[in-house]
Amino acid sequence: MRLPPFQSLVDAHAAELHRFLVASVGPTEAEDCLQETLLSALRAYPRLRDASHLRAWLYTIAQHKATDAVRRNVRHRAEDLDGINPGHLSEPPHETADEELWTRVRTLPPKQRAAVIHRFVFDLAYKEIGLRTGTTEEAARQNVATGLRRLRMEVDR
């Protein structure tokens, strides 16, 4: 099987993976997440059996790394809250409407989060979203619909 040199994957896809990760975990974490994604991909690369969906394969790894990062953050935030006077918690965070929206996107279940980002940030068809999230076209459609419904409930309250 002809696997292209790994560097050509980096050159072709790193920028858009970074964009995907900025949407998935925020600009601060995206850089680290991208490095973890590429390093994991590089590690597994020679054992890959199918060279026909390399881009989708990279996205599924990025999605997992994003999920790990979001979980880490939630844990940190919970730890931060331990020592804080509860009175402060009622203060609304100083976020613009869109920052708040993206914070909500980040806490969607992983497949919904990835599907929503692929659908709206990258304007992809459901078939491609299915490939990139490791599910079917139909499941991708479901994930987008469910994620969107959830966001609407949380944001439009």
Added chain:
Amino acid sequence: MTELERRLARPPASAPFDVRAATTVLAQRATEAGLADVAYGWLDSPLGKLIVAVTPRGLVRIAYEREAELDVLQELAEGVSPRVLRAPERTDTARRELEGYFAGTVRRFDLPIDWSLVHGFAVGVLRATARVPFGHVATYGEMAASAGSPRAARAAGNALHINPIPIVVPCHRIVPASGGIGGYGGGEDRKRFLLDLEGALPASASGTL
């Protein structure tokens, strides 16, 4: 499209992505993790831009720019490992020696060679070629004989033509017994340049043949 969908189409802002910087970090981390199987960089030489590729075992490939970069990298991916990364600093030792060679200060390369891209009869031919010293020439027939097949001069010529490590494995020093300088994978002009650089153009070196 709803208002929410419109907002989702505008992802959070971030600094512009720098693929060079990201590649540098990746190459560093991959090297530490033992995952950078093939590292490559470029060298500007009097013979044009060269691609220089190394593995943990040694120098594995030098390519003149007449070969398309993507083809060279694909050859490395298939012949050595698909873990091919741009990591110029890993090729520094090889590039320094090559610079010294072109400047006339290096006459003998002191670089470990990774022979992964060489197979069959070519192994014997190119190993024999690697022993021909600076400023000397030998014939295709002599290289064939060193590889164990004295009558396979033509096959030796073919093996030399696709030498993956020109200059360092000095296939330019191998010339026809019948005279002239013969062909060269990198083009005859480059062969003439290298022999001239070493003071070994056959006109002056014919006495040693």
